[in-house]
Amino acid sequence: MALAISEEFLYDAINYRLPHYHEAIPFILAWSHKSGCTSTLQWFFWHTGDLQNALNYENRTGLVVHNYERFVFKADINYRYDLGQAILAERPIINFLRCPYERVWSSYLHIHNRHFVTIEQNNQYNKSLEFRKEVQAFVYGEDVSVEYPISFTQYLEYLDERGFEDIDRHHSPQYTPLFDLPTVRHYRLEDFDLLAPRLEQEFGLKDSADDRQHFLKTHHVPKKPMGRRVAMRLMALGVPLNPSERFQIPKVNRKMLEGSRFEPLIQKLFVKDIELYDAIS
Secondary structure, eight states: OOOOOHHHHHHHHHSSOOOOOOOTTSSOOOTTTSSSSHHHHHHHHHHHHHHHHHHTTSSSSHHHHHHIIIIIIOOSTTHHHHHHHHHHTTHHHHHHEEEEHHEEEEEEEEOOOOTTHHHHHOOOOOOHHHHHHHHHHHHHHSOOOOOSOOOOHHHHHHOOOOOOOTTOOOOOOOOOOGGTTTEEEEEGGGGGHHHHHHHHHHHHHHOOHOOOOTOOOOSSSSBBBOOOOHHHHHHHHHHSSSSTTTTBBBBOOOHHHHTSTHHHHHHHHHHHHHHHHOOOO
């Protein structure tokens, strides 16, 4: 039995964030920027047998596994067609949702790369740097040094003013049209280490336990637990672009943000993500 959906819907559902598909894997893996996308991709590649090739792929700058994903794994002319047919055939779609409160903080930090100063000095194009400049223009009303601070509040206000159409998807909601399909199963990203073996057992895949710790290694700046008052003050002032070695970025979670000045905008901007995340049992 095939899903009764229009070609237009299928096109939008596939192309907003192109899911991971392989004929040998009995499910499709959806993903979102800033939501464990590198870890879950490596897990998927481990099962398809592509992981080592992906880690050795150094043809372009950036994270090599994502370059391999884009320029090799998904470059096949039939990839989108085969994926679409698998969706229509009701192949299960697995998706790991990250806590929306933690994710928006991670998205904010995405425009605080200390290398932006050097990148700008070398006149190099960087998508995240350009997004930072857009936010700065909104905040300051003029062209300013890339090092001028952006507070967490200003970042949220910019998203609210701009909207999400054609935005860098590191900053857009996790929700996509794909999530409206009845074959999608949502899980919490924070439970990935517990859920991976269950999914492997359910779908008859090899146990990745011995290598799973490598999938979970992060390439992001480490965050430190700190008191709520200190963290709130830092969020109000803004994270410096080029902090000292002693500077610590706070680990921000939902409990910290609930009831804060930031929560109303987070709830407004990411209402669907929050509803989906809270509905997971």
